[in-house]
Every structure is written in structure tokens, then in C-alpha cells.
Amino acid sequence: MENRKSELIEEIKKNAKEISYPLIAIIISFIAGGFLIYAFGKSPMVAYKSLIQGSLGDWNKFGETLVVVTPLILTGLSVAFAYKCGLFNIGAEGQFIIGSISAVWAGWAFNGLPPVLHVFLTLAVGAAAGGIWAGIVGWLKAKVGSHEVINSIMMNYIALNVSNYLTMTFLNEEAKAFTHEIAQSAKLWRFAEAFAQFKYSRLNIGIFIALAAALIAYYILNKTVRGYEIRAVGYNPHASEYGGISIAKNIVLTMVISGMFSGLAGAIQIAGVQYRANNLFGFTGYGFDGISVALVGNNHPIGIVLSGLLFGILQKGGSNMQLNGIPKEVVGIIQGIIILFVAANFVRIVFDKIKENRHLKQKTIREGK
Amino acid sequence: MLKRVLVLLLVLTLVFAGFTGCAPQPAPTEPTPQPTPTEPTKPVLSFGMVTDVGGLGDQSFNDSAWAGLQKAGTELSVEPKVLQSTKQDEYVPNLGSLAGTVDLSVAVGFLFEDAMKTAADQYGDKKFGAIDISTDLAKANVMQVNFKEHEGSFLVGVIAGMTTKSNVVGFVGGMDFPLIQRFQVGFEAGVASVNPKAKVLVNYTGAFDNPDKGKEVALTQFQQKADVIFHASGACGIGVIQAADEKGFWAIGVDQDQAAVSKNNKVLCSMIKRVDVGTYTIAKAYADNTFKGGVVELGLKEEGVGYSDGGNNLTPELKEAAEKYKTAIIEGKVVVPVTIDDMKAFKPVEIK
Known part of the structure; x- marks a missing residue:
């Protein structure tokens, strides 16, 4: 004791x-x-004051900040998880986009399911799609040794264009540049439904899912044999292979899990925030921000939650800074x-x-x- | 080493302390001029806009909308505020933030539809201006401005109909839906009015962001003998204009004056949509207390649409004809069709 x-x-x-x-x-x-x-030529005091006011000034703003924080935590986890296995997953962006568009499909196509089941299915489809998307990169790395950085960057562009294609064709809302709205039963529960303070924010239980994901990532990496193997491959692939750990298997698995975090981020963005996907003019940026979040969070799940919060405050408060002329x-x-x-x-x-x-x-x- | 670091830190603190000391100074100076403009009868005006992800400097809708607000701002001596979005899912919170700061918030583009609805509910006591949201939101505090694109397209149709030598002209649309069909039927009606023999080829690219596709469609039309091609297809039009540069036919630009896009000055003219007039109209209505919820359509009469000749390619003869039809439309002698069904019933009117 x-x-x-x-x-x-x-x-x-x-x-x-x-x-x-x-x-x-x-x-x-x-x-x-x-x-x-x-x-x-501006005052730093005014700038930082508006930064804080814009992100934490009232409950609604705080809620909106957490809306931004949610995907940042998840994509940050995604990048960090891959990093633990010595992989640099720049593809979080593409996995995020694929997760989103798949979630739109699941949320729209399975109309009529009971709510809890439908939400679960929507998120699961998004996460699975992200996992498969990243898994391809991992598989290529394991099988033919092509570099995951190059491949995942390429996969980002493929994801963007696939998503836009589906948005404008199969999932297209008549005469609009966005998809159908997902069914009511596929939407995540919003705080606005129970708390008047959050009435005008889109804060949803996705933030708790993100926090749970951080715990899960921590658990897998630090408390399981699989996590040990993943980290071992990350520290020294040759030594771990000598010790009987399969490099190929762990690389693919790590990429799949990593992709699932990003895909889940995309799915939450659809099921909790946007309810539909837009025709994207460019990358959403959540995946790339995830790299920074992971870096600042020192690739540690708890650190990532904190750095996700920091980046969320910066991004949300940043728009308020603009209103004050910064x-x-x-x-x-x-x-x-x-x-x-x-x-x-x-x-x-x-x-x-x-x-x-x-x-x-x-x-x-x-x-x- | 330690000493050096300490000295460095000390210097940093001193410098920082120095500017924190003077930084808050702007704050006390701000309230001082405030008492001067207080003529108690006049309400304090404040307005601003939220851009889409294109942001300021896009040389398109955002810049144009901002120009309109700035014009209104100069006239009313109000500094308009601008909030630039960096992500598409920021539209809702950004419009809300702006509405929390100013009385009138303007946003441009149909992607703001959901954001507009949410913000208008949240800030029921504030006013909103929306450009290009075709659905009537039916909110008392949202003034929606749309454009009669068909009228502007009619005029460039007149110009195209008179310019063509092969008697084949082309229309390249972005996506086949009612808004873009307005451009198509306006153009067709314009061509038919001055050149009944001319044929109008109509194709849709199915996208607004794909110059390659635009070029491909334009080249196909060129092979079918089209020598003037009007596009209403966003960035696909860049491809149409490139094709015009390569093959030497005329292209007609859309939304803004696109003469600068062409390397060989092959943009005959452009059908322009005056987003600045739109935002200015909203700001003006707000300042004059004539602000009213609902949809306002700006056409030739209100100078919301028109044509421009940035490349100096229009002969006096063409300009004269276009002006004649413009007057006729304003006077109601020519009614420009809006839908494809209208077009079927359209009878060309000859204006002498």
C-alpha cells in the first residue's frame, strides 16, 4: 500500500x-x-483578452470551443498512436474526410433504426472507414515498404476527391453543393437539449467520446501486450523482430487503430455538429492540426487532451480577435x-x-x- | 552561461514590461473621442460581414461584398467589421459571434443558409443580411438579396448573338439546377432576340471547381462550331477561358469581370453580378430604417446585374444594342424568361 x-x-x-x-x-x-x-500596432492585452473572451467568455462560446476541441483530440490521438509505432501518419486529414462521408452515408441510408443503435452504427462506420483508409497505407508499408508519409499524403487527396464526388452524386441533396442531412436517429445528443446555457452551441456528447478515446489509447499503449509490442516496434523494429514481434502485423494494426481515431473524429463532426457533409474546397485542416496537437501534447494521451484544448481555444478565440481588428x-x-x-x-x-x-x-x- | 541566460531574461522582462506599460494606453485614448459624436437622436450604427473560406482577397464574392460594405461604411462613417472563416463548419459560430458584436451581420453565399437560420433565431433583436440564399427563410430580421441573373445573361446573349459568325454559340453551366438554369435561359433568350438563326449549345460540367472539365466541355462545343461561349460554372470557367485562349474563340465571363483571366484577351465581355450593390443595399436599408425581412431581387433596374467590358472588345454597335435591350427590359417591354418552361413560351421581341 x-x-x-x-x-x-x-x-x-x-x-x-x-x-x-x-x-x-x-x-x-x-x-x-x-x-x-x-x-x-495593436495592443497584445486587447488581443489576448478577446482571445479568452471569444473562446471561454460564456457557456455558448465555451461549448463551441469544445466542439472544435473534440476532433482535435481525436486526430491528435491518431497521429500520436501511429508515432508510438514509429509511423508518421500525415493521412489523418484523409481519414477524417473519409470518416465523415461514410458517416453521412450510414446516417442517411439506415433511416428508421432505433436512435441509440443508429448513432452507434454511424460512428462505427465512420471509424471503420478511417481505419480501412489508414490500413491501406500500413499494409503498403508492411508489404512493399513504401513510405507511409508519401502514401498517406496521396491518400488525403484521394479522400478529398472521393468525398466531393460522393457529395455531388450519390449523397447529393437536390440542387445543393452538400449531402442529404442524416436521419434524426443518427444525431448525437446535444447539450442544448438539456442545458439552457448551451442553447446556441453545438456541443454534443462527442467530447466525452473523445476523452474516452484518450483513455482507451492510453490503456492500449501502456497496459496491454499489444501496446507493448507496438511501442517496441517503434523504439527498435529490428530488436523487436529478434524478440519475436512481427513488424508487419504491428504496423498494419497501428495504422488501422490510428485511422479509426481520425475516422471517428470525422463521424462525430457529422453526427454531432454538421449533420451533413459539404462539397469541400480544400482540406478541413483537422487532420493537419492533429499533427501539431500530438506534437505539443508530447504524444501522450493526457497531453493531447490538454493541447487539443489549447488549440481549440486559439482557433475559436481567434475569430473573436479578428472582430477587434487583429x-x-x-x-x-x-x-x-x-x-x-x-x-x-x-x-x-x-x-x-x-x-x-x-x-x-x-x-x-x-x-x- | 547561467549569467548570460539571466541577463537575457532580464532584458526580455524589461522590454516586455516596457511595452505592457504602454500597451494599454490605446484603451484610455479610445473612450476620449466617444463623447464627441454623440448626437443623441442618431442611433449608433454598427455592421459587419462574415466571409466564407475564400476569405478577403479572393477577387470574387468576398471582396465584392466587402467593397459594398466599405462604401456604406464610408458614407455613414462607420467602420465595418469583418470576420474571416477558416473552416466551413465555422459559419454558424462565426455569424453568431459577429451578431453578438454588431447590429447588422451580412454573409454571402448559399452555404450560409443553416448558419443564417440559427443566428437569426439566436439573436432575434439583431438584423441580418444574406446574399444568394435562394430559399426564402421567412425571418423578420433577415433581409435576403438575390440577383436576376437571367437579365444580365440576356444582355450577354444579345452580344453573343450579334458577334457569332458561325451562328453557333455555347453555354457551359456548372450544375444543372434552377439557379444556373436562369443563366442558361436568359442567355438563350438574348441570342434568340437578335439572331433567330443561331443555335445555342448547352452543356453542364456537373461541378464548379474543375477547370479541366470546363475546358473539355468548351473544346467540345468549339468542335461543334461554337465561336462564342458563355459560362456560368465558377472555377470551371477558367478552363473555358483557357480553351478560348488556345483556340481563339470568344469566351464570356461571369459574376466578375473576367477579362484579366484571359492571356490573349479572348474574354468578349462578362455578365457581372454586383454583390457590392447587394451588401450596400442591405447596409443602406438598415441605416435608413427601411430594413425589412424577406427576399429582395436586384436586376438591371437596380444595377444588381449587368455586363462589363474589361477587355475593351465590344464594338460601339454591340454596346448600343445591349443598352437598347437593357432599357427595354427596365421598361418592361421585354420580359426575360426565368425557367426552362418560360423559355419555351418566350417570343423574341425585336427592339429597334
């Missing part, structure tokens, strides 16, 4: 340290962003700086340097004596 407790404290300490580095990087990024806003690009710049600082591991390097210096100094003092 005592042992368990100290173990837990140790774990928390370790995690706190892990979190502190990106946290400091984020604070520095905001300060740097402040300089930039100042350089544009160019919309500023938010992108701050995001970029955050990623730059986190990715370069700038804070850790500086801290380690300081520590090393102190150590050296002490050593010289001791030796001098």
Missing part, C-alpha cells in the same frame, strides 16, 4: 516535469506572440511559434545546459579543493 502510494507520487512528479517543459514553451510563445501583435493570421503565427518551441525542445535544452553548467562548476570547485 505504502509502496503503491510512493509509486503514484513518483509518477505524478515525473508527469509534472514532462508537462512543465511544453507549458513554459507555450508561455514564451504567447509572450513572443505579444511582441508580434505589438509590432502590428489579423486572422496572428493566431496561426502563435500556433506556429508554440510548435516551434515545443518541437525544438528549446526549454529542455536550456534547462539541461544550466544543470550541466552547475554540475561542472561544482565539480571544478570540488576538484580545486
